[in-house]
Amino acid sequence: MFKTENISTVAAWLHHAQHIVAFTGAGISTPSGIPDFRSSDSGMWATVDPMTVASIYGFRHNPQAFYDWVRPLIQLTHDAKSNPAHLALSKLEQINKLDAVITQNIDMLHTRAGNKTVYELHGHMREATCINCFHIHDGMVILEKFLEDGKVPHCVKCNGIIKPNVILFGEQLPIVELQNAKKVARNSDLMLVIGSSLEVAPASDIPVIAKQSGAKIVIVNLEPTTLDSMADIVIYGDAAEILPAIVQSLEQLT
Numbered sequence: 001m002f003k004t005e006n007i008s009t010v011a012a013w014l015h016h017a018q019h020i021v022a023f024t025g026a027g028i029s030t031p032s033g034i035p036d037f038r039s040s041d042s043g044m045w046a047t048v049d050p051m052t053v054a055s056i057y058g059f060r061h062n063p064q065a066f067y068d069w070v071r072p073l074i075q076l077t078h079d080a081k082s083n084p085a086h087l088a089l090s091k092l093e094q095i096n097k098l099d100a101v102i103t104q105n106i107d108m109l110h111t112r113a114g115n116k117t118v119y120e121l122h123g124h125m126r127e128a129t130c131i132n133c134f135h136i137h138d139g140m141v142i143l144e145k146f147l148e149d150g151k152v153p154h155c156v157k158c159n160g161i162i163k164p165n166v167i168l169f170g171e172q173l174p175i176v177e178l179q180n181a182k183k184v185a186r187n188s189d190l191m192l193v194i195g196s197s198l199e200v201a202p203a204s205d206i207p208v209i210a211k212q213s214g215a216k217i218v219i220v221n222l223e224p225t226t227l228d229s230m231a232d233i234v235i236y237g238d239a240a241e242i243l244p245a246i247v248q249s250l251e252q253l254t
Helices: 006-018 056-061 063-079 086-094 107-115 139-149 173-186 206-213 239-251
Strands: 020-024 098-105 118-120 123-130 136-138 160-166 190-194 216-221 233-236
Touching: 006 190, 006 216, 006 239, 020 086, 020 173, 020 206, 020 216, 056 063, 063 139, 086 107, 086 206, 086 239, 098 173, 118 173, 123 139, 136 139, 139 160, 139 206, 173 206, 190 239, 206 216
Parallel strands: 020 098, 020 190, 098 118, 190 216, 216 233
Antiparallel strands: 123 136, 123 160
């Protein structure tokens, strides 16, 4: 069980901070039924070679392998609901206590929860792009059809292979999203790092940028991370329990 004094302290910091940013990873979405990528028992990498099924090289050579691997994740993402952790961040934005969410997740649950300023460093499934002619398609229409027939989607313009707008191994992060994320990190005076192992660069550099710019760092995660020693407070536990408790404590101060 997390310490209530840590909850109260973080709430007080939120109350006084001027520029708060949240940085989120897979751990914020596991309570919504979406598995992470790294745990040995339920992670998405548990039974496959990620460079074979989830690299841009692998996709170009065998798109069916990618789609077969990602199909359960597409279904889970399609069915998932934002959990109390997502809703707590949405609440913080609504009361003008959160400048932005920077996320490593592709599940779109932050926008479904109501957050308006979200920088999706690893892409999303709202759109999909033909790798031949680069025509942009409605990602959800494309993926719903794939869930029905299991066939690799092809472009209506040129019959090329369609790829969801998610970042695969070997691809660069979207430059505008990354630049915006770094900008708000540098401007922050408090960063909430939630549900991330902080093992994947360059996204994992974002909390470091915030710390070097003078921000307090709060890490909320089930397990220790490589940056715990840098944090001002670390709270181990379920984000879906901890974040609502922090927001509730904050509301008692206002």
